[in-house]
Amino acid sequence: MSSPSENLKRVIVTGGAGYIGSHVVFSLQETRRYKVISIDNHHNSHPKSLDRVAQLAREALPKDATEQEKDSAEIDSHTCDLTKPDEIRRVFEKYGKGGIWGVVHVAAYKAVGESTEFPLLYYANNVGATISLLQVMSEFDCHRMVYSSSATVYGTPPTIPIPETTRVKADSPYGKTKIMSETILEDLCTEPRWRALSLRYFNPAGAHPSGRIGEDPRGRPGNLLPLLAHMAVGRVKDDKLRVFGNDYPTPDGTCVRDYLHVMDLAKGHLLALNALSDDSKVFDNCPTPARFKAYNLGKGKGMSVLQIVEAMRKATGFDYKYEIIGRRRGDVPDLTADPALAEAELGFHAEADLETMCKDLWNWQTKNPNGYDTEVPPAPSQR
Ligand code: WQD
Numbered sequence: 001m002s003s004p005s006e007n008l009k010r011v012i013v014t015g016g017a018g019y020i021g022s023h024v025v026f027s028l029q030e031t032r033r034y035k036v037i038s039i040d041n042h043h044n045s046h047p048k049s050l051d052r053v054a055q056l057a058r059e060a061l062p063k064d065a066t067e068q069e070k071d072s073a074e075i076d077s078h079t080c081d082l083t084k085p086d087e088i089r090r091v092f093e094k095y096g097k098g099g100i101w102g103v104v105h106v107a108a109y110k111a112v113g114e115s116t117e118f119p120l121l122y123y124a125n126n127v128g129a130t131i132s133l134l135q136v137m138s139e140f141d142c143h144r145m146v147y148s149s150s151a152t153v154y155g156t157p158p159t160i161p162i163p164e165t166t167r168v169k170a171d172s173p174y175g176k177t178k179i180m181s182e183t184i185l186e187d188l189c190t191e192p193r194w195r196a197l198s199l200r201y202f203n204p205a206g207a208h209p210s211g212r213i214g215e216d217p218r219g220r221p222g223n224l225l226p227l228l229a230h231m232a233v234g235r236v237k238d239d240k241l242r243v244f245g246n247d248y249p250t251p252d253g254t255c256v257r258d259y260l261h262v263m264d265l266a267k268g269h270l271l272a273l274n275a276l277s278d279d280s281k282v283f284d285n286c287p288t289p290a291r292f293k294a295y296n297l298g299k300g301k302g303m304s305v306l307q308i309v310e311a312m313r314k315a316t317g318f319d320y321k322y323e324i325i326g327r328r329r330g331d332v333p334d335l336t337a338d339p340a341l342a343e344a345e346l347g348f349h350a351e352a353d354l355e356t357m358c359k360d361l362w363n364w365q366t367k368n369p370n371g372y373d374t375e376v377p378p379a380p381s382q383r
Contacts, residue, residue: 007068008035010100011273012091014082014133015107016075017045019215020148020204022053023266024104025075026213029057031270032069037076037100039091040107044218046372050075052212082107082129085136092140102144102276103137104269105130108177111222112152112330115174126177127184134188144276145196146269147185149178149294151258151335153200160302161258161338164200164294172330182294189292195283196291197272202258202298202337204265206357207364214364215262216371224308225259225358229365232318241320243305245327248334254305256334258298261352261360268297271346282345298337299350308354315358 011028015021016038022045028034038050057073076094080087092100108126109115115122130147137143152175153168170176178200185196205225207214220236221227230236246253272295275282283291303311309320342348352360368374 008072009033009102010035010037010095012037012039012100012103014039014103014105015045015148016040016077017042017047017049018106019045019217020201020262020265021045021106022049022213023208023262024106024269025050026053026056026208027263027266027270028104028273029053029072029075030060032072034273035072035076037078037091037095039078039080039082039088041079041081043109046216047077047079048372049213049216050077052372056208056210056212082133083124085132088133088136089139092136092142096140098141100137100140100142102146102273103133103142104146104148104273105133106148108148110150110174112172112174113222113328115172115177116329119173122173122177123180126174127180130181130184134184143193143195145185146272146276147181147196147198149182149198149200150175151200151202151296151298151337153178153182154335156332157335160334161300161336162296163338164296164341171332174330182292186288186290186292189290192291194291195276197275197282198292198294199268199272200294200296200337201265202260202296202335204262205259206261206263206352206360208263209360209363211360211363211367214361214368214371216368224305225312225361228309228312228320229316229361231320232312232316232362233365233369235369239321241309241322242325243322244325244331246324247327250304250333252304252306255331256302256304256336258300258302258336259308259354259357260297260299260350261357264350264352265297268295268342268346268348268350271348275346293345295342295346295348296337296339297342297348297350298339300337300339302334302336303354311354311358312362315355315362
């Protein structure tokens, strides 16, 4: 009698406990077609996030759920340092050769400014770990990867909006680690067994509408939206937001970014994973012999820092004050996606608007003022 898991496609999500990873895990579980295995070192994530995701999946199961469906709601979670091949090997050994269908590789350090201060840390963790992971995947006959890349690979792009054909030329070690990893994948995928899709994230924002999972960065948030949420909930006591420059060539002088809802981003990972199936057509018109493609995941709508502040003022009712200070190292004027390729080939649509992103972010933050360290009362159905 096969175990329920054997009829599910086992997929490893690295960084599964993190902000993006936990929403990706949720999206995979929603299909009840995947058995999710999370690998995370909890450098910037909280183990409780996966308990919440599994709880959401259990609550969504039908009363007459099969054993297989029930099993799809349970997450195998492993704490593991991805820069150590032996630790990765120990996870793969649990499922045997051919036991893992594919890997969604989200785990990475991602602070642009920090990467300029600690480049070696970023190269070791973001590139070294990717190499170790690919080596072990190959040993265990696992040749499919969805890779988490970033719009920062474009550096300061020559045109806005940015199509995937834009030359990649990162300005920061962080962006260079994403380019290097994409290059490694493209070379690997010239081997017929391999296939990989790289997802170039623009700016993820918001949280699952239930408010049960969300962004919970360790320490003071570096990114704009979580910082604004922490200010409004009183977790950051700054009396003013420091705006890093208003002398950029943009409508109001502050930087423009393409914000997309984290749930839309997570759905993009599911679509990419499905596109790695053997019968997928996504590689049919590949420009190179390698079964490797990169897709922008964005809305194609740029919003400035001041527009984001205004949107969060409306969502939270908090009276933000700000002061303009000098530019932040590594910032570029505008990163707005041309999302046409992902829409055409993956069926990807970043539907949620900015108001929804801010509403869902604020819902998460008010329900979890201290992030995952806040006890959330069980849903009414569980009382
Ligand atoms: C947005 C804008 C800041 C804070 C992030 C990640 C990066 C990538 C994309 C994954 C910028 C301004 C911010 C503040 C400010 N993620 N700002 N005051 O820089 O686009 O990159 O998302 O690949 O890894 O770091 O996002 O939110 O940090 O900044 O004025 O206190 O807000 O200058 O223009 P960014 P961000």
